[in-house]
Amino acid sequence: MNSFDYKKEITVDSAIKAVSADYKAMFLAGGTNIIDLWKYNLAHPEKLIDINDIAALSIIEQLDNDGIRLGALVKNAATAYDPLVEKHYPLLSKAILAGASAQIRNMATNGGNLLQRTRCYYFYDPDVPCSKRMPGSGCPAIKGRNRIHAVLGASEHCIAVFPSDMCVALAALEAVVNVVGPEGERNIPFSDFHRLPGHTPDLDNNLQQGEIVTSIDLPPGKFSKHYAYLKLRDRHSYAFALVSVAAAFEMEGSTISKARIALGGVAHKPWRVPEAEELLKGRKTTVENFALAADRILSGAIGRGDNDFKIPLAKRAIIRACEMALEPEMQIPGAGPSL
Known part of the structure; x- marks a missing residue:
């Protein structure tokens, strides 16, 4: 049994303050990945900061430049079936609907999709070393069973793959990830958001402590035909x-x-x-x-x-x-x- 504190926040600022003050605190949105990680003893949050009631993160809207903004808390299914997405960014809709199951798409959020972790079976097995789980301990997949593993951009420390379908389309569409943290706002080109393993495979992305994904911007030039x-x-x-x-x-x-x-x-x-x-x-x-x-x-x-x-x-x-x-x-x- 894992004991933890739970708090619901209704503004971005209060949520950031709650997580910034405690490095063992985690944001809770759809929860579809964090629950998996918790069950396998891979995540150990002592405090969950529920952000589902932050209304500003739950909208899809058209931007002045004719692109659209996807709120981080919008569910994957709602994004895939949104009329603006279906009309102007059908590639994204197709990619989302190829992922997971209908039940998971109804719970998973856009921001959470970006932050999910690998499904490598060595990562999920606490009885074997894994540099993504325990930095510097090695990658047994390199000489082990590696049918699902990476053939590009890997290192001697990790050959795991990133599992998202949605993010493949976002990469092709040159999306921008908007984040807010203790130091203010940042707009991260999608190509710079996730990391290759290098010497630090435990770091999946370039978010800083306390930062929260607020939205994803899709630029005009939509490849809709x-x-x-x-x-x-x-x-x-x-x-x-x-x-x-x-x-x-x-x-x-x-x-x-x-x-x-x-x-x-x-x-x-x-x-x-x-x-x-x-x-x-x-x-x-x-x-x-x-x-x-x-x-x-x-x-x-x-x-x-x-x-x-x-x-x-x-x-x-x-x-x-x-x-x-x-x-x-x-x-x-x-x-x-x-x-």
Whole structure:
């Protein structure tokens, strides 16, 4: 039995003060990940600060620049089905609906989705070392069972992958994460929000103590006509991606004028290589060009044995997702070219 204090806060400022004053305090929103971590003895909060009644974090609104702002407390399901998101950012809607289960999407929040931790089985096993759980203790996945693990951006300290589907789309859409903390407000480009493992795999993101995610901004340039989210997994529902791809294009006839491609299931954070997107700019939508981009994205990929298959699988997935983006109706289950 874990004893803890519980307090509900109704303003961002009071919530920040409550957590800043106690490093063992944690924010509580949807709770879908923190409860898992708590059950497995991976999180040990002595105080929970319930932020669900902070109304300012529970809205979706259009911005003056024609983008939209997603409140951090808006549920994943509500975000996916919001008319503004469905109309202008269908890639994000598709990605969210590919994740977890309907029940979890009805509870999980946008801010919590960004902050979830890896589902690596060594991380969840207290009887084995894990540098993400115990810094410096090693990564048994490197020489162990690593079928679900990273092939890009890993280090000798950790080869875990980040599990979110929503964040893959947010990376492709170049979202901005808005946070507030004891030192004031920050606006973090999505590419800078999550971290690669390096020597500190226990740090998943660049939030500081006491900071809270308030919202996520999606810029204009919405890729609403040519987009695809492809998730390859062991079963059709309620499974994490072995490889996932968010692909989106702006087109001038049959020529690509702008491209966005982000991968999930392959790295410690959503994986995006802007140089590969620039390579597609001004090119025709051919399999050969998509393959060139895929090779650039996967440059430096390293398998560790069980996960070697992810590298050729990711290349085929990138090509397929790019083809699907040309005709979004191909995303109907069972449609589209085979891998």
